[in-house]
Amino acid sequence: MIAVLLSLAAIFSELSLLAFGGGNTILPEMQRQVVEVHHWMTARDFSALFALAQAAPGPNMMVVTLIGWRVAGWPGVLVASLAKFGPSSIVTGLVMQVWRRFKDAPWRKAAQAGLMPVTVGLVVASAVLITEASDHEWVYVAITAIATGLTLTKRIHPLWALAFGALAGWSGIGLP
Amino acid sequence: MDVTITSASPAPVTEREPPTTGELFTGFLWLGMIGFGGVLPLSRRMIVEKRQWLTGAEFTELLGLCQFLPGGNIINLSVAIGLQFRGVRGAFAALIGLIAMPTLVVVSLGMVYDRFQNDPHIQHMFAGLAAAAAGLLCSMAIKVAWPLRTHPIGLLIAALCFVAIAVLRLPLLPTMVVLAAIGIAVAWKWPR
Numbered sequence: 001m002i003a004v005l006l007s008l009a010a011i012f013s014e015l016s017l018l019a020f021g022g023g024n025t026i027l028p029e030m031q032r033q034v035v036e037v038h039h040w041m042t043a044r045d046f047s048a049l050f051a052l053a054q055a056a057p058g059p060n061m062m063v064v065t066l067i068g069w070r071v072a073g074w075p076g077v078l079v080a081s082l083a084k085f086g087p088s089s090i091v092t093g094l095v096m097q098v099w100r101r102f103k104d105a106p107w108r109k110a111a112q113a114g115l116m117p118v119t120v121g122l123v124v125a126s127a128v129l130i131t132e133a134s135d136h137e138w139v140y141v142a143i144t145a146i147a148t149g150l151t152l153t154k155r156i157h158p159l160w161a162l163a164f165g166a167l168a169g170w171s172g173i174g175l176p
Numbered sequence: 177m178d179v180t181i182t183s184a185s186p187a188p189v190t191e192r193e194p195p196t197t198g199e200l201f202t203g204f205l206w207l208g209m210i211g212f213g214g215v216l217p218l219s220r221r222m223i224v225e226k227r228q229w230l231t232g233a234e235f236t237e238l239l240g241l242c243q244f245l246p247g248g249n250i251i252n253l254s255v256a257i258g259l260q261f262r263g264v265r266g267a268f269a270a271l272i273g274l275i276a277m278p279t280l281v282v283v284s285l286g287m288v289y290d291r292f293q294n295d296p297h298i299q300h301m302f303a304g305l306a307a308a309a310a311g312l313l314c315s316m317a318i319k320v321a322w323p324l325r326t327h328p329i330g331l332l333i334a335a336l337c338f339v340a341i342a343v344l345r346l347p348l349l350p351t352m353v354v355l356a357a358i359g360i361a362v363a364w365k366w367p368r
Contacts, residue, residue, distance in 0.1 A: 018348055019246045020356075024313065028341045029348035036345065048302050051309035052285040058208045058278025059215060059248050065275075066282045077283065081275065088247025089255040089271060093264075096256055099241050110367065112244055114360030117330040118352060120321050121337025127317035128342050131310040140307035147311025152318060159212050162308045169304015170297055 004072050005079045007038060012064060012083035019088060021119030023061035027126035030067070031133075040071050043133035050130060055162050139174030194261045195229055197269045203227055204254050204273035215250045215274075229257065250274070329366075333359050 011033045015026045027050070035043050049070065053063035061084065068080025102108050135141045147161040195203065203222060211218050224235045238260075242252035251271065258270030292298035324330045333355055340351045 014349065017246050018352055019248070020352075023248050024316065026348065027313075028345075032345055032347070044306075047306045047310065048289065049286070051302065051306035052289060053282050054309040054312060055305060056278050056281040056285060057210060057212045058275065058281070059211075059250050061248050061251070062275075062278045062282045065279050066286050069283050069286055077279065081279065085247070085251055085271060085275065088245065088252065089267065092242065092245050092247065092252045092255045093259050093267060095245060096241065096259060103237070103241070106367075107364070108244070110364040111360050113367070114358075114363035115356055117324060117327075117333035117359050118337050118355045120317075120324055120330075121334035121355070122341060122348075123313075123320050124317045124334065125338050125342035127310070127313040128338075130313050134303070134306040134310040136303075140303060143304055143307035144311040144314060147308040148314040148318070149311075151312055151315040157212070158312050161312060162305055165308020165311070166301050166305040169307065170301035172297070172300050175300065 001072065001075075005075060008068055008071060008076060008079045009083045012068075012080050013087045016084050016087040017091065019061075020115050021122070023059070024126050025119055025122035027063075028122065028129050030063075031129055034067055034071075040067075043129075044136065045070075047130050047133040051134070051162075054158075055166075137175060139168070142174070143168050192228060195227065197262045197265050199227075200258050200262060200266050201269040201273040203229075204258075204270045205276060207250075208274045209277045211250075219250055219253060223257065229261070329362050330359075333362070 011030070015030060018029070019026045031043065031046050034040050035046055041049075046067075049066045050063045053066050054060070056062055064080050064084040065077055068076035068078070070076070072079070131144055135144055143165045147165055150156045150161045150164070151158055207215055207219055207222055220235060223229050224232050230238065238256050239249065239253060242249050242256060245252055251274065254270040254274045255267045258266035258268065260266075262269070289302055321334065324334060337351065337355050340346045340355075341348065
């Protein structure tokens with residue numbers, strides 16, 4: 001149990017500091033660690049937990065909490081949350097005090113612009129990996145395609161797309 | 177330890193009453209409860225318009241910082257605002273307020289998922305939910321990738337990153353160090 005908690009702490013504190021460009025950029029590494037390195041769950045389970053977290057309110061990285069809970073119960077929730085939100089918060093607090101001095105510095109603009117393509121590559125990787133693990137039947141491929149189309153224009157709230165997917169899945173249409 | 181960082185705000189601080197630790201907690205608690213599918217637009221409404229903790233310009237500047245740093249934007253924003261008004265205690269109050277309800281909700285959903293894992297209908301429902309959540313990620317990927325279409329070097333870096341992470345399944349840390357260094361060097365040499 002202690003070993004598992006230590007692993008959770010190590011994984012999520014590293015991810016906390018690498019999450020440039022928001023939480024979705026670290027999903028592939030999270031999946032690699034949780035599924036391939038530690039074998040805590042299957043890729044399909046990981047996608048299911050990610051989906052549950054998306055259906056909940058609040059910040060979009062609540063999947064971390066859920067992984068902690070799945071792997072080690074409430075102590076896991078505590079450790080995973082502290083590890084995920086602690087280090088980046090400390091960095092925020094420290095940088096805030098010197099932000100004034102460098103916010104207009106040319107290197108800051110270069111750093112922001114230079115990280116952008118990496119962020120794009122990571123978000124696309126997240127989308128592909130999660131889709132791959134979720135769409136094990138044709139009907140789910142169709143649900144993913146429809147949800148993508150619905151939310152691409154931004155006119156529809158993401159929650160409606162999730163509700164549509166849950167209902168379509170529940171109905172069992174298109175399943176063998 | 178009270179860290180006062182009023183000097184970090186662009187406009188001189190007016191006579192607005194700074195929020196108390198309790199107000200920071202309840203404000204972010206409320207955000208965490210209602211923020212479905214992205215908290216950011218709602219957070220501006222609460223912080224700038226409703227509670228008037230920050231002016232629009234202060235909010236935008238603070239958000240710029242939070243987007244630049246690692247971690248979720250909104251998580252960082254809660255920490256930054258808490259710290260600015262009430263020091264470390266304020267930062268804790270805001271962050272815990274923000275994640276308290278979502279934590280309870282996701283764990284409850286996790287319990288439901290575990291409990292009904294063997295019921296085929298519920299199983300299919302969660303599979304459909306997962307497929308739709310994948311769709312949300314796909315549309316987000318298309319949106320973030322779209323501005324890169326006129327930027328061949330950026331596209332190349334993004335493609336390398338994709339191959340390293342999704343195909344070769346390399347660890348994130350070394351991949352990121354190498355590609356971020358290349359990306360920043362390119363952006364420095366040829367600013368757009």
